[in-house]
Amino acid sequence: MEEKVTAENLYEKCVYTEEFVDDEIVKRNSVRRLWYNFRKRKIAVLGLCIVAVFILIAIFADQLAPFDPYEQNLSLANLSPAQAAERGTGNLLGTDENGRDLMSRLMYGARISMWIGLFTAAIGFLIGAPLGVIAGFFGKKLEMVIMRIMDVFMAFPQILLAILLTSIFGQDLKNAIIAVGICTIPNFARTSRGETLSIRSSEYVEAARALGARSGRIIFSHVMINVVSPLIVMTTLNFGNAIITTAGMGFLGVGAQPPTPEWGAMLSNGRQFLLVAPHICTITGLVIMVLVLGLNLFGDGLRDVLDPRLKD
Amino acid sequence: MLKYILKRIVSVIPVLLAVSILVFLMVHLMPGDPARLIAGEMATEEDVERVREKYGYDQPLYVQYFRYMSNLLQGDLGTSTRTQRPVATELATRFPNTLELALVATALASILGIAFGLISAQLRYSIWDNISMFIALIGLSIPPFYLGLMLMLIFCVNLGWLPISSDVWYIALILPVITVGARSMAVIARMTRSSMLEVLNQDYILNARAHGFSEKKVVFGCALKNSMNTIVTSMGLQFGTLLGGAVVTEKIFGWVGIGDYLVTAIKARDYQVVQSTILVTAVAFVFVNLFIDILYAFINPRIKLS
Numbered sequence: 001m002e003e004k005v006t007a008e009n010l011y012e013k014c015v016y017t018e019e020f021v022d023d024e025i026v027k028r029n030s031v032r033r034l035w036y037n038f039r040k041r042k043i044a045v046l047g048l049c050i051v052a053v054f055i056l057i058a059i060f061a062d063q064l065a066p067f068d069p070y071e072q073n074l075s076l077a078n079l080s081p082a083q084a085a086e087r088g089t090g091n092l093l094g095t096d097e098n099g100r101d102l103m104s105r106l107m108y109g110a111r112i113s114m115w116i117g118l119f120t121a122a123i124g125f126l127i128g129a130p131l132g133v134i135a136g137f138f139g140k141k142l143e144m145v146i147m148r149i150m151d152v153f154m155a156f157p158q159i160l161l162a163i164l165l166t167s168i169f170g171q172d173l174k175n176a177i178i179a180v181g182i183c184t185i186p187n188f189a190r191t192s193r194g195e196t197l198s199i200r201s202s203e204y205v206e207a208a209r210a211l212g213a214r215s216g217r218i219i220f221s222h223v224m225i226n227v228v229s230p231l232i233v234m235t236t237l238n239f240g241n242a243i244i245t246t247a248g249m250g251f252l253g254v255g256a257q258p259p260t261p262e263w264g265a266m267l268s269n270g271r272q273f274l275l276v277a278p279h280i281c282t283i284t285g286l287v288i289m290v291l292v293l294g295l296n297l298f299g300d301g302l303r304d305v306l307d308p309r310l311k312d
Numbered sequence: 313m314l315k316y317i318l319k320r321i322v323s324v325i326p327v328l329l330a331v332s333i334l335v336f337l338m339v340h341l342m343p344g345d346p347a348r349l350i351a352g353e354m355a356t357e358e359d360v361e362r363v364r365e366k367y368g369y370d371q372p373l374y375v376q377y378f379r380y381m382s383n384l385l386q387g388d389l390g391t392s393t394r395t396q397r398p399v400a401t402e403l404a405t406r407f408p409n410t411l412e413l414a415l416v417a418t419a420l421a422s423i424l425g426i427a428f429g430l431i432s433a434q435l436r437y438s439i440w441d442n443i444s445m446f447i448a449l450i451g452l453s454i455p456p457f458y459l460g461l462m463l464m465l466i467f468c469v470n471l472g473w474l475p476i477s478s479d480v481w482y483i484a485l486i487l488p489v490i491t492v493g494a495r496s497m498a499v500i501a502r503m504t505r506s507s508m509l510e511v512l513n514q515d516y517i518l519n520a521r522a523h524g525f526s527e528k529k530v531v532f533g534c535a536l537k538n539s540m541n542t543i544v545t546s547m548g549l550q551f552g553t554l555l556g557g558a559v560v561t562e563k564i565f566g567w568v569g570i571g572d573y574l575v576t577a578i579k580a581r582d583y584q585v586v587q588s589t590i591l592v593t594a595v596a597f598v599f600v601n602l603f604i605d606i607l608y609a610f611i612n613p614r615i616k617l618s
Contacts, residue, residue, distance in 0.1 A: 149330075151327055152334055155327060155601075156331075156593075157552065157553050157555070157556035157557040157593065157597060159559055159560075160556045160557065160590060163574070163578060164335075164338055164339075164586070167342055167578045167586075168338055168341045168343070170343065240453065244455045248455065248559075248560045251457045251560060252559065252560060252563060254575065254579070264455075264457070267458065268457075271461060271564075274461060274469075275469060278465055281461050281462075285457075285461065286458075288458060289450075289458060292452075293450070293453040295453075296453050297449070
């Protein structure tokens with residue numbers, strides 16, 4: 001559909017129809033245009049806001065948390081928010097099975113979940129993407145070897161492979177994160193290989209080659225830049241997935257171990273008190289869901305903006 | 313067609329071999345001494361040595377691998393060091409349960425997912441589109457362990473509509489199927505929507521419409537048929553994932569399936585069980601993918617040309 005020219009986008013339109021423009025202006029405007037397109041998607045902005053709130057909570061957990069997340073007080077165990085308000089203990093969301101403040105634990109849990117998302121994405125991105133680009137760009141035997149190895153890793157359901165890897169490394173949160181990260185490598189490799197294949201045969205790569213550019217230069221200044229945007233979208237959508245998987249492992253007891261305030265482990269403990277204190281599970285799960293929902297909304301919006309081919 | 317199918321089947325063999333080697337190595341990398349575990353904490357060093365010899369743990373790794381593989385090909389999946397029961401018998405009782413859960417969940421998720429996807433593609437930007445996609449988004453964002461616990465809390469405890477465990481198979485299936493299928497439903501719905509929209513934009517759809525085909529015929533006869541490739545792929549992927557990935561759901565509902573068996577075995581360091589169970593699941597996963605590839609060629613004959 002042809003976009004209407006309005007006072008607001010007139011300038012951008014002009015800039016983009018100019019053949020020779022200052023690089024700096026283009027760069028500044030492409031960011032502006034992205035933001036302009038993104039802003040139009042109200043629901044994606046909502047996602048961004050949710051994610052931003054969680055990031056702020058994660059960063060400032062020390063200052064925001066009203067209580068020490070590890071401090072136990074068995075006389076206050078399993079208080080629902082209503083009971084806590086009645087007794088005036090100051091625990092806004094109630095307490096858990098050991099009388100620890102649920103809200104403080106959730107806040108520190110946000111920090112852990114952000115680390116989970118960041119680290120798994122970083123592992124997938126930094127290892128998977130170069131492997132995929134190399135495989136797609138150089139082809140032949142190298143491609144076959146790399147992609148067959150990825151196929152073998154993809155022959156396992158993700159959570160099983162993550163559980164198995166964690167049991168090799170040792171069952172704790174750090175290893176669970178590494179394991180989930182390793183499991184995302186094949187996805188990143190596959191996507192970046194696919195992208196590289198189509199870029200490799202494009203005319204501008206051919207032109208660069210005709211001008212005498214070497215492979216290294218083509219990879220860095222043409223391929224990588226174009227592979228990045230679908231990967232950013234993938235990273236965002238993967239972020240939520242990694243949080244769910246790692247929390248699932250915490251829930252099964254193969255990931256984070258108590259008393260770490262990791263959301264999955266908290267749910268797993270709260271589950272034993274589901275009948276007495278349903279608020280522990282209800283609230284903790286809801287928090288995970290809202291964050292993942294926010295990430296998915298944000299990721300969908302980002303995909304529409306960055307990668308219009310994937311759109312609808 | 314036959315040539316393509318044979319080629320695909322042959323191409324699976326190296327993957328299976330690599331998978332078996334990988335699983336074998338990974339299980340051997342797990343910390344702890346299996347012989348010590350079998351002999352027990354109190355056993356003397358001599359006893360442990362005897363156990364090591366009996367189970368062949370003193371042999372080089374490749375000898376152990378070949379012995380394991382030759383046993384495997386004869387249907388011997390080893391013995392659980394914890395329960396002393398053969399893994400094959402245990403899997404034979406548990407695998408059908410996991411299969412049942414995965415099959416029913418995939419079927420239900422496909423029906424609902426395709427329905428939601430069709431509705432939202434057909435009535436694009438309407439309130440129905442928004443509702444369908446919102447349901448899909450929730451399905452994608454809700455962690456299975458949370459959904460399972462909440463369903464249990466609401467339907468078994470608060471409303472008392474369903475028993476927590478039941479001997480009637482279809483009643484026992486209801487909550488686990490919803491828990492495990494919600495995510496698959498979401499994925500299939502989103503996939504259906506995007507591939508339907510892509511197909512509906514094609515020239516041949518315009519052509520069909522111009523020839524006065526009824527909307528029903530355009531949607532079901534032309535568009536859905538051509539979107540089926542993508543939809544079937546995501547259905548198959550979901551089924552494969554559910555075969556091994558329903559660990560959490562099985563744990564919550566006490567479902568006597570493979571996932572539950574595996575997690576217990578990992579915690580108890582029951583190496584034989586871990587090794588064989590993961591291998592069986594991975595092999596099943598590979599075969600499901602192979603089956604989809606072949607199905608794909610039937611749905612879209614163009615594929616075998618490339």
